[in-house]
Amino acid sequence: MTFNIFNHEVVIQEVPNEISLSFSVVGCTLNCPGCSWEGIRKNEPYEELTDKKYIDLLEKYRGLCSCVLFYGGEWHEEKLKEFLILAKDYDFKTCLYTGLDEISLSLMKHLDYLKTGPYIEAMGGLDSATTNQKFYDLTLKKSLNHYFLKKSIAKEDKVIFDS
Numbered sequence: 001m002t003f004n005i006f007n008h009e010v011v012i013q014e015v016p017n018e019i020s021l022s023f024s025v026v027g028c029t030l031n032c033p034g035c036s037w038e039g040i041r042k043n044e045p046y047e048e049l050t051d052k053k054y055i056d057l058l059e060k061y062r063g064l065c066s067c068v069l070f071y072g073g074e075w076h077e078e079k080l081k082e083f084l085i086l087a088k089d090y091d092f093k094t095c096l097y098t099g100l101d102e103i104s105l106s107l108m109k110h111l112d113y114l115k116t117g118p119y120i121e122a123m124g125g126l127d128s129a130t131t132n133q134k135f136y137d138l139t140l141k142k143s144l145n146h147y148f149l150k151k152s153i154a155k156e157d158k159v160i161f162d163s
């Protein structure tokens with residue numbers, strides 16, 4: 001079974017206080033209505049994330065990025081664990097965005113951050129106050145959802161401008 005990705009890119013907003021090298025993994029079967037990845041699935045070709053390609057990227061971004069983020073991939077659990085362990089070997093923190101509400105403990109122990117929950121349009125994503133999704137700092141054992149709330153950021157900005 002091959003571990004295929006749509007793309008890799010550097011992102012700065014998906015994991016609070018980290019610059020992340022992210023991988024969008026092919027194969028999510030949850031089919032959340034309104035999933036913004038559906039278009040990507042249909043329109044973009046994908047490629048296998050081989051060990052060599054992955055290690056080359058870890059070497060390239062070591063010291064530039066602080067975290068490796070996987071969007072999905074829990075359906076290839078053993079391979080994903082291998083990639084997470086390698087990321088740790090290269091001094092990256094690790095994060096998984098999953099649409100599931102729970103993942104195995106054996107996978108969780110290789111993660112610093114975890115986003116759980118399917119996308120439910122009526123409740124919104126992480127930037128919505130009514131979201132069902134949760135973002136955890138697993139080291140500190142606490143939720144970081146407040147970092148994603150658009151309204152709270154807007155409020156803070158307003159306070160700065162008003163003072």
Ligand code: SF4
Binds near residue numbers: 031035037098
């Ligand atoms: S879990 Fe994420 S990628 Fe999978 S269908 Fe839901 S929104 Fe899309």
